[in-house]
Amino acid sequence: MADPITDKIDETHELIASDKVEGTAVYSRTNEKLGTVNHFMVDKRTGHVAYAVMSFGGFLGLGSRYHPLPWSALTYDPNLGGYVVDLTPEQLKSAPSYTSEALPNWDDQVYSHRIDEYYEGTMGH
Amino acid sequence: MADPITDKIDETHELIASDKVEGTAVYSRTNEKLGTVNHFMVDKRTGHVAYAVMSFGGFLGLGSRYHPLPWSALTYDPNLGGYVVDLTPEQLKSAPSYTSEALPNWDDQVYSHRIDEYYEGTMGH
Numbered sequence: 001m002a003d004p005i006t007d008k009i010d011e012t013h014e015l016i017a018s019d020k021v022e023g024t025a026v027y028s029r030t031n032e033k034l035g036t037v038n039h040f041m042v043d044k045r046t047g048h049v050a051y052a053v054m055s056f057g058g059f060l061g062l063g064s065r066y067h068p069l070p071w072s073a074l075t076y077d078p079n080l081g082g083y084v085v086d087l088t089p090e091q092l093k094s095a096p097s098y099t100s101e102a103l104p105n106w107d108d109q110v111y112s113h114r115i116d117e118y119y120e121g122t123m124g125h
Numbered sequence: 126m127a128d129p130i131t132d133k134i135d136e137t138h139e140l141i142a143s144d145k146v147e148g149t150a151v152y153s154r155t156n157e158k159l160g161t162v163n164h165f166m167v168d169k170r171t172g173h174v175a176y177a178v179m180s181f182g183g184f185l186g187l188g189s190r191y192h193p194l195p196w197s198a199l200t201y202d203p204n205l206g207g208y209v210v211d212l213t214p215e216q217l218k219s220a221p222s223y224t225s226e227a228l229p230n231w232d233d234q235v236y237s238h239r240i241d242e243y244y245e246g247t248m249g250h
Contacts, residue, residue: 015167015168016231039142042143044139047197049167051140
């Protein structure tokens with residue numbers, strides 16, 4: 001007899017707890033460690049993770065630099081145990097970023113469009 | 126002259142940082158406080174927030190009870206400064222939940238289907 005629950009299993013994707021992703025390493029396409037996921041920016045209405053905000057550098061949060069990365073630009077690599085973003089460290093340097101001393105205004109939607117346009121241009125999608 | 130950035134603003138939705146949502150209050154349809162958002166369960170592949178896991182009760186995490194709520198069941202109420210879920214406290218009591226002493230196995234996709242089916246049945250969508 002068909003089981004209505006198990007029949008639907010293939011539609012389900014793997015889930016991960018937000019507090020496990022926060023702190024996970026991010027690597028370049030050549031497997032250099034770029035930083036770690038600090039937090040997400042979530043679309044209030046749809047519940048979609050718009051950006052994973054990667055941090056690197058600094059000490060105890062002082063002097064850290066934050067890079068908002070589109071979630072779609074991140075691929076989880078089970079062998080590395082972290083996310084791979086198809087960028088070189090040089091491309092990352094010219095990507096939109098901010099410091100804890102000058103946080104962006106996320107209510108300014110022009111800011112998020114700049115991020116999206118940078119990654120659309122750089123990553124060719 | 127048309128600005129290709131500002132022309133797209135209406136398509137953008139409001140973003141919120143995950144570390145700001147974590148800790149936000151959740152209310153019933155009659156404005157009773159049910160608990161607070163503890164963390165999210167995120168679909169690794171699509172970046173969609175599948176569940177906001179609400180916690181309540183307990184002391185310093187001991188004895189807390191966790192309720193995974195579909196993100197789509199939560200509506201942000203700016204006046205309350207928290208999320209409203211269209212459930213009574215009684216409906217919540219019979220909803221899928223777990224304690225920190227008996228965490229669910231999220232790799233078991235039957236578990237998440239049970240949650241989805243409960244809320245589809247209860248909330249009529």
